Amino acid sequence: MIKKEVEIKNRTGLHTRPAAMLVKLASKFKSDFFIEKNGVEVNGKSIIGVMSLAAEQGSKLILKFIGEDEDEAAKAIIELFESGFGEIEELKKDENRDGSQNN
C-alpha cells in the first residue's frame, strides 16, 4: 500500500472536471484507490465519491493505493495533483493579472 498526502493547487478546487480527470485516470489502473479528507474516505474511482469531498484549494488529501500496479498508479495520480489538473496555467495567468493590478 502506498500512502501520500497531496494538496489541491488549482484555484477552483476539485470540481467536476478535475474530478472526472482523476477518476478516469484512476480507473486505468487495477489498484484500489482511496482518497481521505478530514477522516472521511471515499473511493477514488467514483466521481460522485470524489466530488462529495468538496475539496477546495489548499485542502489536504491523503491518497491510498493498494494493488499490483500501485506504484504506477501513485506516480500518475500524484503527477495529476501536482499539475493542478491542467488548471495551473490559468492560475499563473491570474497571478500575473493580480500582480499587474497591484502595480
Add this chain to the structure above:
Amino acid sequence: MFNKEFKEIQKTHITVGFFYESGKELFKLKSLNGEVGFDRKITDKNIHRPGLALAGYVELFTYNRIQVFGNTEIKYLQSLSPEERIKSIKNILQFEIPCVVITNDNLLPDNLLDLFTEKQVAVFQTPLETTKLVYFISDFLDDQFAPQTVVHGDLVDVYGIGLLFVGRSGIGKSEIALDLVERGHRLVADDVVLITKKGENILIGTCNSVTKHFMEIRGLGIIDVKNMFGIRAIRYQKRVEVVVELLDWDPKEEYTRTGLDEEHISILGVEIPLIKLPIFPGKNITVIAEVIALNHLLKHYGYDSAKEFNKNLETILRQKASTIKTADIPIERITRYFEHDFE
C-alpha cells in the same frame, strides 16, 4: 473488491456556537450574554445538573458537560443570601464548563450573569421544562457524537427495506439503483452512503450534502434523480437493513443455495444480514433485489421461506418413513386432478 473495513469517524467535540445554532430551533435556546464563549468545546454527550456543585461539593463534578439549571438550581440560588450566591456560582466557575442552559424561562438572580460573562461562559435560556430539555439535548448530542462511516455503495428503499448495494467499482451498483427507482423504489444515496450508528444496533444511511440525489451512470454522465423521476423517487434517510454484495461470477466460489445459513457483515459493530449475489449477463438483479427485500419482510413478519421449505420436506420424509408405500413413484404431484376438471 470493495473495502470491508469501514473507517469509523466520530466527532471529538462540537463548539458551543454550533450547539446554540442548532439549539435555537430544536430547544428554543436564547442566548443571555451574546456570543460569549461560543468557541468553547463540548466534548461529552451527557448533560449535568450542578445542584451539588453549587452547594459546594465539587469532588466528582462533571464540569465538562453542558450544565442545566432547572427549577431546583434556581430556587436554591434564590434561597441564598447575595454573598452566598456569588460564592456558590464561583464554586462551579473555577472549572472550565462549556455552557449553561436555564430551563422554564428562569433567570439568574442579581447580577450573577456577569460572573459567567467574565469567565467567558455562554448562558442560554429555554422555555422548555428540564425533563423535556434533557431528553432533547441527549438525543441531539447522541446523534452528534454517534460513530459514522462512509460506504462506497448505493442505498435504496425497496418495499420499505433499506438495501445497501456494495461491490467493486463499475460492477453496476448505480445502474441497479436506477433500475429500482424506475420500478417505483426510492433512492437514498448513490456512491457515497453516510452511515450513522443510532443507539446500539441501528444504522441510518443518508446521502451527502454535496452529491444529494445525483448519480453517475457510466457512459452517460451525471444525472439528477430527484428532478428526473420526481419526489417519489428519493428519500433523505433510511435504516440499512440488508447488505447486498454484487460479485463477479466465479465458478470456484460457493454461493448459498438454500438460504438456511445467514451471513452477516459488521458495520460500526452492528451485524447486518449480507447477501452475496453473483452477477452475470442475463440475470435480472433488480427483480432479485425486490425478492431480497420481500424475503426480508417475510422473515421480519415471522416467515422464513428456507426454513418453511425444510419443515415441509421433513414432514414428508417422516410420513414416508412411517406409512406404507402406495407407489414407487419418487416425485408426487401436489394434488390429484380434480374430478372432471381438465383445465
